[in-house]
Amino acid sequence: MTTIIGVLVSGRGSNLQSIIDHVESGYLKNVKLSVVISDVKDAYALERARMHGIDAVFIDPQAYGNKMGFERKIIGTLRLYDVDLVLLAGYMRILGSEVIQVYRNRIMNIHPALLPSFKGLHGPKQALEYGVKVAGCTVHFVDEGMDSGPIILQSCVPVKDNDTEDTLAARILEQEHKIFPEAIKLFTEGKLKVDGRIVLRREK
Template identity: 70%
Template sequence: MTVKIAVLVSGRGSNLQAIIDSIERGYIKDAAVNLVISNKADAYALERARKHGINAVFLDPGRYDRSGYDRDILKLLNNYDVDLLLLAGYFRILGSEIIDAYRDRILNIHPSLLPAFKGLHAQRQAFEYGVKVAGCTVHYVDEGLDSGPIILQSCVQVLPDDTEETLTGRILEQEHIIYPEAVRLFAEGKLKVEGRKVRSLD
């Protein structure tokens, strides 16, 4: 059975590309990205999707109230019979209706070692705080801000001559490794949520 994936995006979509590439080269088996939805008309992620023959949809948030917007997303997810919902640089908070419908089936990638530096500009937060180790986290999405159970994390050493930009670049390289890995584990049925902890059966 093929796991049908939808991805919510707002920007360039480099994590989307990493997942598409991992599926196409066979690293992630029995899974397909069938739908990409963006709240930004000019998000390059939509173009990435089209290049791979994936349905790409722009939903204009200016035409909805918040609950109406989420309802139309949910309608699309149902129409495409989506099994797994991924957030990849999606700069909106999901409402409870979507979270309830896809409980333990929504993943997000965040550019910090959660629970540190939640929210926007996590790399800048870490850099300005002066941490010696930064990184990224794949986690399940719940009703809180970057607060769901953690699936995978990867550490990145902060170098003495780092800038926010160089640190961000090295964190992104790790995102492109651990996000496809988490999707692979999910697609193979190897993730088990036990309260706040996620066990990998790999």
């Protein structure tokens, strides 16, 4: 059975490219990247999608009277493509409750921090300013809160004394490109079960 994936983006799409690469290499089997949706017209992620034959759709938030109208257009587009799993890959908006209700436990986000620490923007910067010795990234299911949904996978990186926000972010990004595809693989193989806040990994 093929899992149809839709990806929401806002920027350059490096995590999108990683997912595309893992599909094309065969690591992600029985997966179809069907559509990439952006809220930013010139997001490079849209060009990445087009270069790999994936439909690229810009939905202008300003064209709708409110957030609900905008997100209903997103839901309609995802349904048009029969999307099973929604991925947030650098999508810079907090999803509203209607989208989450339709795709409960079928929306994954990648965040550049070890949640529940350092939610929101600039996770690596927050980590450096706090003085932690270990940073990292988290893949989680999306709920109604900000970076608060059940955690699927995490990966750690050391924080070096001479790190800047950019050097730490680059080291974290390398891990993002590993664990996001891994989480997708577990989902598509039916190996994830959500029990309250806990995501259990099971063998089929």
